[in-house]
Amino acid sequence: MASPQQYLNNPNVRKLLDVIASAEGVRHGYNTIFGNERFSNLSAHPNVRKSFRQTDGKTNFTTAAGRYQFLKGTWDGLSRQYNLKDFSPQSQDIGAIGLIMQKGALGDVLKGNYQAAIQKLGGTWASLPSSPYAQPKRSQAEINKLLGGSAQQGGYQPQYLSAKDEVRLFGKSQPQTIRQKYLSAEDEAKLFPQQQPPATRYLSAEDEVRLFQQSNQNTQQSSYLTPEQEAKLFPGG
Incomplete structure (x- = not known):
């Protein structure tokens, strides 16, 4: 014992x-x-x-x-x-x-x-x-x-950047001081592109005008894209 x-x-x-x-x-x-x-x-x-x-x-x-x-x-x-x-x-x-x-x-x-x-x-x-x-x-x-602020609290734990991610975002010339390591939306997009939501396949009002401005028909235009139109609007998709 x-x-x-x-x-x-x-x-x-x-x-x-x-x-x-x-x-x-x-x-x-x-x-x-x-x-x-x-x-x-x-x-x-x-x-x-x-x-x-x-x-x-x-x-x-x-x-x-x-x-x-x-x-x-x-x-x-x-x-x-x-x-x-x-x-x-x-x-x-x-x-x-x-x-x-x-x-x-x-x-x-x-x-x-x-x-x-x-x-x-x-x-x-x-x-x-x-x-x-x-x-x-x-x-x-x-x-x-x-306790000097060292006591562990239950619940959410902040996600800090790794040293490798710091270099990617901030370069190597940062002063050796403690920095806040929370990510902005722009930085998240750089680090985690796979987590970005897929582009929508519905037309905006501006895209409708671009595609259908020559049409004088009075019938309602469909707002879905054909494969050819998708390729023109979303060449990287």
Whole structure:
């Protein structure tokens, strides 16, 4: 069975840990007690009980502490499960990763699917937008900003140009800067001629005049082309 320790240096895991700490708003990192008070003894969870007012107006109490604001009861369970002997930075990281694993979110994190992970972790960290608790929480826009815009969103994925197509459309003299890669209708026609709709075989009013201007008959003229007329109007068709 995988242990939290083996993911301590994984860049995706570190990124999510940083997002959680930022969302929790801890000013003193691993040495933060709820309310952004600082404590210095990391030999054990400080177990300081604090009162606060919820967003629904009710008063509640918490023992949240550390970079990831562990409750005392939660920390006691983690320390037993993962044999954590202190409240050091490494122990706190291991405990946070353990919670991520328990909620089934580690696989999402390793794949870089942070949004799916955050949806699963709202019941653990009250500051996340998916949290059900009557406490202040971050908006989805704030979380996206913390993630640096790298969070994967479901749905439409834009079709970017390949390097070969860029050369065909823009030449080789373009500056090495990031360009918007969406195609105009004209560029689409150059790249994807086979996708253009076939020319219609019905006559426009102008074509009718060109073909039938010598006719003085009062009968209605057919607007369909003969093979000979098609060849004259659409030589490439």
